[in-house]
Amino acid sequence: MLYKELISHIQGRYGEFGGMYVPEILMAPILELIKVWNNAKVDNIFNQTLNLILKNYAGRPTVLTEVPTFAAMINGPRVFLKREDLLHTGAHKLNNALGQCLLAKKMGKTRVIAETGAGQHGVAVAAAAAHLGLTCVVYMGSKDMQRQAPNVSRMKLMGASVISVEQGSATLKDAVNQALRDWSESFVDTHYCLGSALGPHPFPEIVAEFQSVIGRECHKQSQDLIGSDPDLVIACIGGGSNAIGIFSGFLNNKKVRMIGVEAGGHGRLLGEHAARFATATCGVLHGCYTYVLQDQYGQIASTASISAGLDYPAIGPQHAHLYKSKRVEYVSASDQEALSALKLLAKSEGIICALESAHALAHLIKIAPDLSKDHSVVVSLSGRGDKDLPQLMNSGVI
Numbered sequence: 293m294l295y296k297e298l299i300s301h302i303q304g305r306y307g308e309f310g311g312m313y314v315p316e317i318l319m320a321p322i323l324e325l326i327k328v329w330n331n332a333k334v335d336n337i338f339n340q341t342l343n344l345i346l347k348n349y350a351g352r353p354t355v356l357t358e359v360p361t362f363a364a365m366i367n368g369p370r371v372f373l374k375r376e377d378l379l380h381t382g383a384h385k386l387n388n389a390l391g392q393c394l395l396a397k398k399m400g401k402t403r404v405i406a407e408t409g410a411g412q413h414g415v416a417v418a419a420a421a422a423h424l425g426l427t428c429v430v431y432m433g434s435k436d437m438q439r440q441a442p443n444v445s446r447m448k449l450m451g452a453s454v455i456s457v458e459q460g461s462a463t464l465k466d467a468v469n470q471a472l473r474d475w476s477e478s479f480v481d482t483h484y485c486l487g488s489a490l491g492p493h494p495f496p497e498i499v500a501e502f503q504s505v506i507g508r509e510c511h512k513q514s515q516d517l518i519g520s521d522p523d524l525v526i527a528c529i530g531g532g533s534n535a536i537g538i539f540s541g542f543l544n545n546k547k548v549r550m551i552g553v554e555a556g557g558h559g560r561l562l563g564e565h566a567a568r569f570a571t572a573t574c575g576v577l578h579g580c581y582t583y584v585l586q587d588q589y590g591q592i593a594s595t596a597s598i599s600a601g602l603d604y605p606a607i608g609p610q611h612a613h614l615y616k617s618k619r620v621e622y623v624s625a626s627d628q629e630a631l632s633a634l635k636l637l638a639k640s641e642g643i644i645c646a647l648e649s650a651h652a653l654a655h656l657i658k659i660a661p662d663l664s665k666d667h668s669v670v671v672s673l674s675g676r677g678d679k680d681l682p683q684l685m686n687s688g689v690i
């Protein structure tokens with residue numbers, strides 16, 4: 293299980309957040325999923341099978357790398373990076389995709405569907421489905437398909453069908469709507485492989501559990517490299533899966549400070565960022581009660597970020613609870629700050645991280661001079677930056 297405070301949830305509540313706000317037709321597959329999941333999470337064979345796949349196919353454990361040159365350049369404490377960029381397909385998303393595809397097989401499903409924004413989750417599910425012999429369909433906004441053409445090709449190469457979504461703003465939230473529609477008609481043979489710690493119960497719990505491998509490894513590696521838990525853990529937050537994954541390894545130790553970094557985009561007005569806690573208003577999106585970016589009438593606001601992976605108007609319910617209970621601090625970093633951070637890490641350490649992950653580094657750069665030099669900071673490097681090269685070239689970074 294994730295950690296003590298989150299265990300006590302009833303029907304997927306984290307404090308007041310979470311729940312299952314779905315149309316009646318989706319209750320059938322959700323109840324089936326809850327039943328199989330409750331069984332799978334304590335099933336030794338299921339967990340052993342998943343661990344072997346994570347090791348021999350995905351490349352776990354990922355290393356924890358100290359970056360002293362970067363640390364010196366930011367006048368900071370010791371800095372360690374948890375290298376999810378080294379995982380197969382280039383980001384932490386594969387941990388969840390493999391877990392859910394294995395769960396789909398346990399349920400006797402032959403087909404998986406998924407939504408994707410930047411295409412990272414789509415690529416992870418396409419890979420997991422190919423590896424495990426499942427049919428795969430990915431819903432993607434038509435705008436995103438244009439912006440992320442290489443990832444569309446990757447998914448197709450691995451045998452997935454990519455369906456273009458023209459509705460709404462033709463981006464991620466519209467792709468989620470279409471995937472939910474598909475699921476309501478296809479759940480007899482289909483599992484919906486949701487991509488972040490979001491959506492109706494039991495998805496936030498399932499995704500957080502599959503990503504908790506990051507925190508477990510990092511906890512152990514910290515003992516080996518630092519000799520204790522780190523003083524501070526920082527992660528970027530789109531829906532919140534890499535963050536809850538790494539945080540879960542340290543939440544029980546009250547001495548470990550934690551910071552989640554949202555996308556500050558290019559301005560403070562609604563529509564110019566994806567910093568849900570900047571306005572901190574609650575509502576329901578995609579089956580989940582949480583903090584959402586919305587206008588005065590409760591219509592979901594548009595969002596903006598240089599990193600597609602952080603560009604979503606709601607945040608996972610575990611983070612909503614950790615914010616309200618003040619266990620974790622939440623801040624934002626702007627597009628420009630993320631670009632500078634990416635550049636600095638690449639030059640100083642030879643690591644090109646994803647623009648998403650660069651948001652976490654950007655906040656560290658901001659606070660580094662005020663941190664004690666003998667402190668240790670772990671940053672979740674959620675993915676690699678190859679996918680962002682076109683964006684970097686457009687922004688004049690290269």
Ligand SMILES: *Cc1c(COP(=O)(O)O)cnc(C)c1O
Pocket residue numbers: 383384385412413487488489528529530531532533534535601602646648649674675676
């Ligand atoms: C998708 C993605 C994210 C954001 O998703 P979370 O669920 O918040 O982790 C962050 N980093 C990378 C590299 C991603 O691909």
